[in-house]
Amino acid sequence: MLALSLTFASSAFAVPPPPRTLLLDVALTGPDLVAVGERGTLARSTDNGRSWETVASPVRATLTGIAFATLAAPRTGWAVGHDAVILGTTDGGRTWAKSFQGENLSDSFLDVIALDAQRALAVGAYGFFVATTNAGKSWTRRKILEDDTHLNRISRGPGGTLYLAGERGTLLRSIDQGLTWVKLTAPYEGSFYGILPLERGTLLAHGLRGHAFHSTDDGQTWRDVSTPAPALLATAVRLRSGFTVFAGQDRALFFNREPGAPLAASPRPPGAAIAELLELPDGQLLAVGEAGATFVDVAAAIPGAKPQPARAP
Numbered sequence: 001m002l003a004l005s006l007t008f009a010s011s012a013f014a015v016p017p018p019p020r021t022l023l024l025d026v027a028l029t030g031p032d033l034v035a036v037g038e039r040g041t042l043a044r045s046t047d048n049g050r051s052w053e054t055v056a057s058p059v060r061a062t063l064t065g066i067a068f069a070t071l072a073a074p075r076t077g078w079a080v081g082h083d084a085v086i087l088g089t090t091d092g093g094r095t096w097a098k099s100f101q102g103e104n105l106s107d108s109f110l111d112v113i114a115l116d117a118q119r120a121l122a123v124g125a126y127g128f129f130v131a132t133t134n135a136g137k138s139w140t141r142r143k144i145l146e147d148d149t150h151l152n153r154i155s156r157g158p159g160g161t162l163y164l165a166g167e168r169g170t171l172l173r174s175i176d177q178g179l180t181w182v183k184l185t186a187p188y189e190g191s192f193y194g195i196l197p198l199e200r201g202t203l204l205a206h207g208l209r210g211h212a213f214h215s216t217d218d219g220q221t222w223r224d225v226s227t228p229a230p231a232l233l234a235t236a237v238r239l240r241s242g243f244t245v246f247a248g249q250d251r252a253l254f255f256n257r258e259p260g261a262p263l264a265a266s267p268r269p270p271g272a273a274i275a276e277l278l279e280l281p282d283g284q285l286l287a288v289g290e291a292g293a294t295f296v297d298v299a300a301a302i303p304g305a306k307p308q309p310a311r312a313p
Contacts, residue, residue: 020290020291020292021037021038021041021043021292022037022038022290022292023035023037023041023043023275023276023288023289023292023293024038024065024275024276024289025063025064025065025111025275025276026066026276026278026286026288026293027066027077027278028068028074028278028280028281029068029075029077029092030074030075030092031046031281032045032046032092032093033045033049033278033280033286034055034066034068034079034092035052035066035288035293036063036065036079037063038062039060039061039062040057040058040059040061040062040081041057042055042057042079042087042093043055043293044093048280048281048282049280049284049286049293052293055093055094055095055096056095056096058087058096058097059087061081061082061085062081063079063080063087064080064081064082064108064110064111064124065079065080065081065109065110065111065112066078066079066080066112067112067113067120069115069116069120070114070117072116072117073117074092075089075090075091075092076088076090076114076117076135077089077092077093078099078112078114078120078122078136079096079112080109080110080112080122081108082108082109083101083105083107083108084101084102084104084105084107084128085098085100085101085102085109086098086101086109086112086136088135099132099136100122100139102128102141107124107126107128108128109122109123109125109128110123110125110152110153111124111151111152111153111154112154113154113162115177115178117135118132118134118135119131119133120132120136121154121162121178122139123151123152123153123154123164124151125151126149127143127148127149127150127151128141129141129142129143129144129151131178144172144181145170145183147168149166149167149168150166150167150191151164151165151170152165152166152167152191152192152194153165153192153193153194153195155195155196155197156197158197158198158199160175160177161173161174161197161218162174162175162177162178163195163197163219165192165193165194165195165205165207166191167190167191167192168189168190168191169186169188169189169190169192170183170186171183171184171186171205171219172184173219185220185221187205187213187222187223187224188207188211190207190208190209190211191207192205192206192207193206193207193208193232193234193235193248194235194236195219196236196244198238198259201216201218202215202216202259203215203218203219204225204236204259205222206233206234206235206236206246207232207233208232208233209230209231209232210228210230210232210233211227211233212224212227213225214259214260216260223260225256225260225263226262227246227262227263228254228263228265229252229265231249231250231251231252232248232249232250233246233247233248233252233254234273234274234275234276235247235248235274235275235276236277237277237278237279237285239285239298239308240279240283240308240309240310241305241306241307243255243256244256244257244259245277246263247270247274247277247287247289248273249273250273251270251273252265252269253266253268253270253274253296254266255302255305257304266301266302267300267301267303268297268300268301269301270287270291270294270296272289272290272291273289274288274290275288275289276288276289277296281309282307282310283298283308283310284298284307285298
């Protein structure tokens, strides 16, 4: 995912966390949260991100991505990172064990997605791509690109379509749960750090130097989205209020209401780089990155937006 400068590690931290720990991804597992970061950090919160405690980690390698399975098995998940490592959990992130480690420790995973309790995909640098269909008992390495392009982030749309974003203008789509991939025509040749799928084939792609693009035909064509500064946009999230928020390096926090509209800069930019944004069930917006785990004050940072708690199922 996003390369950020390292800060100090700690055994336990709160929001905001002094001293700070570099975190690179966060995911919900049932009612709880688990975040991953530098030096094998695994941190868990049971109170919507207000306080955190670290969990014993079997590795010291930086962990870059985390994902949990569907509602049918929300306690099953995987974390990936440097040293070609994949960790697995079946108890909602309370305990972790090595599920895979490649022979070449210079390989790095950058993201992971859990399709269900049995199937997961992990992607990374130089085209690194592995898949499991048996809950991590074994992983199969596959080559999905002719070159060795970095694969930065994998995402899934409302209808189950998968999307991959990477360097050198790499945009990929799969309609068969990652078995085959179609290369999309990219609107520029630089690095992409994510594709945010919305409803009915609407996509938002984001990358280096403030590049953002909007598609309404599932990636067949793209239109440029104006951004207020040339910052690396590492992550994007669609809030329940209808606003879309982008964040990344250089204290970037941009937003819009309509998916293809120009982005506006927040009047309350973050104090440090952000690697991931996650809207919590209670409507709060959690950011992880250089400052550890912090909350974005939605009402102050995104004029016109208000936190929207999730509806009860």
